[in-house]
Amino acid sequence: MTALACVKDVELRLGRTFTSDEAGRASVLLDDASALVRAYTRQDFAAPTSETVVLRASGGVVRLPKGPVVSVTSVVMVGMYGSPDITIVGWGWDGLDVIDVSGWTSCIINLPESVYEADDLPSTYRVTYVHGYTTLPPVAVTVVAGMVGRTLSAPTTTSGLTSETIGSYSYRMAEPGIGTSVTLTAADKALLDDAGLRKRAGTIPVRLR
Numbered sequence: 001m002t003a004l005a006c007v008k009d010v011e012l013r014l015g016r017t018f019t020s021d022e023a024g025r026a027s028v029l030l031d032d033a034s035a036l037v038r039a040y041t042r043q044d045f046a047a048p049t050s051e052t053v054v055l056r057a058s059g060g061v062v063r064l065p066k067g068p069v070v071s072v073t074s075v076v077m078v079g080m081y082g083s084p085d086i087t088i089v090g091w092g093w094d095g096l097d098v099i100d101v102s103g104w105t106s107c108i109i110n111l112p113e114s115v116y117e118a119d120d121l122p123s124t125y126r127v128t129y130v131h132g133y134t135t136l137p138p139v140a141v142t143v144v145a146g147m148v149g150r151t152l153s154a155p156t157t158t159s160g161l162t163s164e165t166i167g168s169y170s171y172r173m174a175e176p177g178i179g180t181s182v183t184l185t186a187a188d189k190a191l192l193d194d195a196g197l198r199k200r201a202g203t204i205p206v207r208l209r
Contacts (some may be wrong), residue, residue: 002035003030004045004136008144014153026148033182037140040184041198043067045140048132054078054124062125063158067199070130072099078124085126140194147182 011017018026038044042054048070055062072093077086091099192198 001038001044001046001111001193003144005033005141005144005148007032008151009141010148013145013149016190022152024151029148029151029182030144033184034145034185036147036182037144037192038186040189041140041192043138043197043199046132048130048134050128050130052126054126062127064127064129064131066131066205068131068133070132072127072129074128075099076124076126078126080123096158137197139191143184143188143191147184147188151182158162166204 007023095118152184
């Protein structure tokens with residue numbers, strides 16, 4: 001996947017132009033930082049794309065796994081026991097992440113007679129929707145560029161020695177590996193959380209009432 005920030009983003013934050021070697025290392029670190037941010041937020045930050053998913057309902061709610069939702073094009077109740085699928089046409093989208101299909105019982109195409117009893121409706125639904133980012137969220141770019149900037153600015157240490165005391169004199173070295181790999185700090189996570197970029201498993205409800 002494409003990195004969530006570019007070498008220029010890091011240069012601007014550090015206030016200097018990289019050498020070719022530094023730019024090459026920054027590019028690798030940007031990929032690493034982007035992977036950490038994607039793993040934490042549970043988002044790939046891809047451009048808008050259409051996807052059809054079959055999901056199980058829980059308590060009358062189907063949760064779409066990816067966002068942000070750009071549009072929802074169809075909601076279909078999956079048939080059971082050889083019965084045909086039911087296309088719901090009476091739903092309305094709130095423009096964010098909720099579809100209200102409270103009037104679906106009177107707006108069904110080709111409803112088979114005596115097939116579905118009230119307690120025998122399908123528990124899975126097939127939803128076609130568009131999700132993704134037209135532009136990358138600024139906070140994601142900021143966090144990724146900041147992670148790489150910190151790494152490039154930190155002294156590179158690989159020794160296992162972190163501290164030593166000789167008489168009344170003592171000193172402490174950086175933790176092993178600092179300056180060699182990116183880290184996602186608590187402050188970074190807080191920024192991503194505050195921006196609403198971290199998605200819990202099964203977000204974005206499609207309500208079936």
